[in-house]
Amino acid sequence: MTLGALLVVGALGSASSAWGLRRGGAAARAGAMGGVLALVLVAMLAAASPTPGSVAPDGTGAVPGTLWNGALVPSGYLRLVIVLWAASSVVLAAIVWLLRGTGGLLALLPATLAALVGAAVSLSASTPVLGLVAAGATGLASVPVVLASPRAAAGGIAAREVRIAVATALVVVAVASVAPVVARLVLANPDGVNSSSSSGEAAAIAFGLLAMALAVAARAGAIPWHVRVSALTDVAPTGSQPLVIAWLPLPLAAVAVGVASGVLAPLAPPVGSAQALIVAATLLATLAAALVAYLQDDLRHAIGYLTIADVALVVLALAALDPVVWGPARAWLLTVAVTKTALGAWSTVVEDRFQTRSIPELRGWLRPSPVLGIALVLIVVATYGLPGWAVASARLDLTGRAAGGPWSAVLLLASLLTLPAYLRWLWLGVGTRTSHVERVGPELGGVGRLPARRVSLVPPGRGRRSDLPVEQERTEGPPADPAATPTATGDVRPGTGVGPRGRTTTRRAASAVSSPKVPVASAQLELPAPGPDPVPESGGADPYAPRHLARITARTDPTTRAAGAVRRHRTGVLSGAVLALALLASLVAFGALDVAGAAGEPGPTVAGVDAVGN
Amino acid sequence: MLTAILVLVAVSAVAAGVIAVAAPNPRHATVGAFGAVLLAALVVDPLPSAAAVIARLAGAALGGWLVLIALREAPSTSARSALGWAGAAGVGAAAFATGWLAATAFGATIAMGVGDGMVAGVPGATLASGSLVARAAIAAAVALAVLAAAPVILPRDGHRLGLGAVLLIAAASLLYNALSSPTDPGLELAFAVLVALTGASVAGIVTAMLRAGGDLVLRDALARDPAVRHRAADDAHRGADR
Numbered sequence: 056m057t058l059g060a061l062l063v064v065g066a067l068g069s070a071s072s073a074w075g076l077r078r079g080g081a082a083a084r085a086g087a088m089g090g091v092l093a094l095v096l097v098a099m100l101a102a103a104s105p106t107p108g109s110v111a112p113d114g115t116g117a118v119p120g121t122l123w124n125g126a127l128v129p130s131g132y133l134r135l136v137i138v139l140w141a142a143s144s145v146v147l148a149a150i151v152w153l154l155r156g157t158g159g160l161l162a163l164l165p166a167t168l169a170a171l172v173g174a175a176v177s178l179s180a181s182t183p184v185l186g187l188v189a190a191g192a193t194g195l196a197s198v199p200v201v202l203a204s205p206r207a208a209a210g211g212i213a214a215r216e217v218r219i220a221v222a223t224a225l226v227v228v229a230v231a232s233v234a235p236v237v238a239r240l241v242l243a244n245p246d247g248v249n250s251s252s253s254s255g256e257a258a259a260i261a262f263g264l265l266a267m268a269l270a271v272a273a274r275a276g277a278i279p280w281h282v283r284v285s286a287l288t289d290v291a292p293t294g295s296q297p298l299v300i301a302w303l304p305l306p307l308a309a310v311a312v313g314v315a316s317g318v319l320a321p322l323a324p325p326v327g328s329a330q331a332l333i334v335a336a337t338l339l340a341t342l343a344a345a346l347v348a349y350l351q352d353d354l355r356h357a358i359g360y361l362t363i364a365d366v367a368l369v370v371l372a373l374a375a376l377d378p379v380v381w382g383p384a385r386a387w388l389l390t391v392a393v394t395k396t397a398l399g400a401w402s403t404v405v406e407d408r409f410q411t412r413s414i415p416e417l418r419g420w421l422r423p424s425p426v427l428g429i430a431l432v433l434i435v436v437a438t439y440g441l442p443g444w445a446v447a448s449a450r451l452d453l454t455g456r457a458a459g460g461p462w463s464a465v466l467l468l469a470s471l472l473t474l475p476a477y478l479r480w481l482w483l484g485v486g487t488r489t490s491h492v493e494r495v496g497p498e499l500g501g502v503g504r505l506p507a508r509r510v511s512l513v514p515p516g517r518g519r520r521s522d523l524p525v526e527q528e529r530t531e532g533p534p535a536d537p538a539a540t541p542t543a544t545g546d547v548r549p550g551t552g553v554g555p556r557g558r559t560t561t562r563r564a565a566s567a568v569s570s571p572k573v574p575v576a577s578a579q580l581e582l583p584a585p586g587p588d589p590v591p592e593s594g595g596a597d598p599y600a601p602r603h604l605a606r607i608t609a610r611t612d613p614t615t616r617a618a619g620a621v622r623r624h625r626t627g628v629l630s631g632a633v634l635a636l637a638l639l640a641s642l643v644a645f646g647a648l649d650v651a652g653a654a655g656e657p658g659p660t661v662a663g664v665d666a667v668g669n
Numbered sequence: 670m671l672t673a674i675l676v677l678v679a680v681s682a683v684a685a686g687v688i689a690v691a692a693p694n695p696r697h698a699t700v701g702a703f704g705a706v707l708l709a710a711l712v713v714d715p716l717p718s719a720a721a722v723i724a725r726l727a728g729a730a731l732g733g734w735l736v737l738i739a740l741r742e743a744p745s746t747s748a749r750s751a752l753g754w755a756g757a758a759g760v761g762a763a764a765f766a767t768g769w770l771a772a773t774a775f776g777a778t779i780a781m782g783v784g785d786g787m788v789a790g791v792p793g794a795t796l797a798s799g800s801l802v803a804r805a806a807i808a809a810a811v812a813l814a815v816l817a818a819a820p821v822i823l824p825r826d827g828h829r830l831g832l833g834a835v836l837l838i839a840a841a842s843l844l845y846n847a848l849s850s851p852t853d854p855g856l857e858l859a860f861a862v863l864v865a866l867t868g869a870s871v872a873g874i875v876t877a878m879l880r881a882g883g884d885l886v887l888r889d890a891l892a893r894d895p896a897v898r899h900r901a902a903d904d905a906h907r908g909a910d911r
Contacts, residue, residue: 123855182853182856184845185853185855185856188859192863198870202873202874202877210874210877210878213873214824214830214874214887215830216870217831217834217867221834222834222837225838225840225841232792232844232845232848232849233844235792235793236796236848239793240778240779244782
């Protein structure tokens with residue numbers, strides 16, 4: 056019943072947050088709060104979800120602990136995926152709210168909740184076809200995310216998302232439909248699958264394996280299907296990149312690995328050529344993604360390539376055709392998703408803080424942002440792990456079992472070649488500061504200061520090196536007049552740093568500060584205003600708009616004061632949120648929460664395959 | 670008699686698929702695609718439960734209705750298949766015949782290979798028993814997949830790409846039902862939800878494309894925004910190493 060409650064809460068939360076956030080004003084705030092509350096509830100319900108030890112029907116024919124008579128069976132892995140996905144989404148939503156206000160949550164919250172519902176069905180399905188159909192529906196969550204972008208190309212990119220979500224799932228559905236029949240043919244042959252009379256069955260299995268590998272690789276965005284990932288990183292609203300490129304491929308990949316390891320692997324078919332082809336293609340795709348990630352100067356694109364390099368590694372689980380890789384593959388998928396969520400949050404905050412997504416323009420970023428630096432180091436550690444960590448074991452298992460001999464070492468080395476991209480960012484971080492980095496204040500400055508300091512007058516001549524980082528931040532803040540914003544997208548232009556909070560507006564704000572005709576205190580009050588909302592909030596005034604800020608500081612409402620305090624210290628809060636996600640990723644990569652154990656338990660899909668042969 | 674009717678329904682599903690790819694009017698194409706996915710749900714031996722049929726009917730109706738609403742402002746013609754009516758019908762018929770022959774051969778292989786092990790309810794049992802409905806279902810699945818291939822693999826129109834995805838759903842459900850009958854009501858519900866969500870997604874895409882360009886043509890959506898290049902050229906704050 057807990058699983059049923061989870062599905063209901065997720066679906067209602069998605070619908071209500073979508074309804075509220077589109078209306079703006081008080082309805083948007085209620086929708087945002089409702090969406091976040093639904094995320095928290097989903098996480099709690101997943102954590103409380105029992106995992107039945109047996110899926111056998113009782114005396115009345117009902118299957119206790121499951122939904123629809125055993126069609127959906129909760130499992131430890133499902134619990135872990137939903138808890139971690141929902142928890143990291145809450146932090147991500149907080150980051151987006153601080154950066155873009157409630158308008159920034161317009162697509163993120165409903166899509167995340169809908170995807171959580173779809174993933175819960177997919178990962179708890181007791182038959183692979185049901186899991187795959189649900190995975191296809193889950194993939195459609197990227198469509199509203201893309202359509203939230205005002206770019207003209209969004210419709211075309213969303214159409215391609217429909218194609219990739221539906222077509223890849225249905226290719227695996229076709230394989231999963233035919234595979235049990237072929238398995239029966241193989242098992243009925245007394246000479247076994249290696250006999251010449253079973254060559255047709257072996258060919259069918261090889262064809263099915265290749266088709267599944269193709270579908271999973273395309274869903275993950277592996278090269279040469281990477282172009283849509285670049286487009287996604289461009290159009291996806293702030294903070295939603297981890298959802299569309301790291302989490303949404305998880306259900307399909309997990310169920311596909313279940314089909315390969317649960318139905319095809321026990322037959323031990325002689326399909327070495329197909330396996331070698333998959334290994335070779337994955338090797339090339341990983342190498343290419345690592346190379347492009349290193350050379351790429353666009354931070355968002357680089358993170359997209361790092362993500363697809365890691366997610367695509369799960370294709371090796373199909374090449375292995377070994378039931379043992381079931382656990383490592385699922386553990387890998389989960390750790391990659393959590394780690395890339397932290398990386399996506401880091402990128403979002405860095406892009407906002409330095410007003411650029413050009414990596415060369417971020418030179419020197421580490422000095423004014425030590426917390427973000429620690430977070431990036433933690434993310435790197437979580438990505439590769441240390442000997443004995445869950446992520447390192449999963450990587451070793453995937454690369455080791457997909458190919459034997461020296462090729463496993465080559466695969467392992469190729470999978471580690473994404474490291475130079477991270478090292479490049481860290482190395483750039485200690486270089487001479489660019490103008491983008493030069494003008495930001497210290498990361499943690501202002502923490503512990505009393506709110507009253509915020510409205511104190513500051514001499515205009517204090518300049519960029521002010522000891523009051525809040526005032527310092529104001530000079531790069533958003534324009535007082537949203538109409539002056541050069542773009543309506545809320546996105547910084549690639550490679551330029553020009554955007555709604557970019558240079559054009561920065562100059563205006565800075566000149567406003569230095570001008571003796573402008574009251575300094577009132578100019579300071581513009582600082583905490585959130586970024587421009589994509590959705591006009593016609594239903595009510597933004598409580599953080601400049602003219603209301605003075606009233607906010609004077610109010611006694613604790614919620615409003617807390618929100619105001621968070622806004623005032625948003626630089627530090629944002630870095631802290633990224634650090635929290637990085638810590639979570641490190642814990643998951645380490646193997647906390649028994650990631651390896653939960654991933655390795657017989658999933659409902661595999662159990663269903665064995666039980667009904669379907 | 671029932672068998673003949675179900676085979677006819679399978680042929681009708683393929684005909685609806687031909688309409689989806691060949692009709693110049695996007696509204697007619699929409700009705701064809703969602704009609705195909707609805708008819709596909711009926712080609713099962715034994716017949717699906719009433720709940721399964723209602724679920725599929727609701728999913729197809731909801732999805733199709735949303736797309737038709739979104740198409741209210743659309744032009745009266747869109748990028749249909751370059752093959753035209755006759756070409757698309759010919760391709761559909763050829764693929765149906767190929768699928769029929771393949772299903773017959775596959776069924777014979779299963780019957781010969783497994784023999785007495787193919788009891789009712791086992792995957793592939795219906796096909797092995799020589800059921801014409803199962804053969805028609807596989808034939809229709811092949812035909813719909815072939816018809817959907819062009820708009821899905823080489824799309825020229827965002828709306829037709831979405832309809833191609835709907836045809837693929839119909840093909841997948843036909844294939845699964847042919848090999849795995851009796852149908853699972855939970856799975857039928859899942860297919861219905863997938864159809865409805867795909868329809869909603871296509872409706873959103875149609876709306877966005879009409880708002881952006883006034884038509885449904887897929888232009889170079891993956892190209893960079895020209896404004897980006899313009900801004901990059903004017904950048905006053907380039908990094909020293911750029």
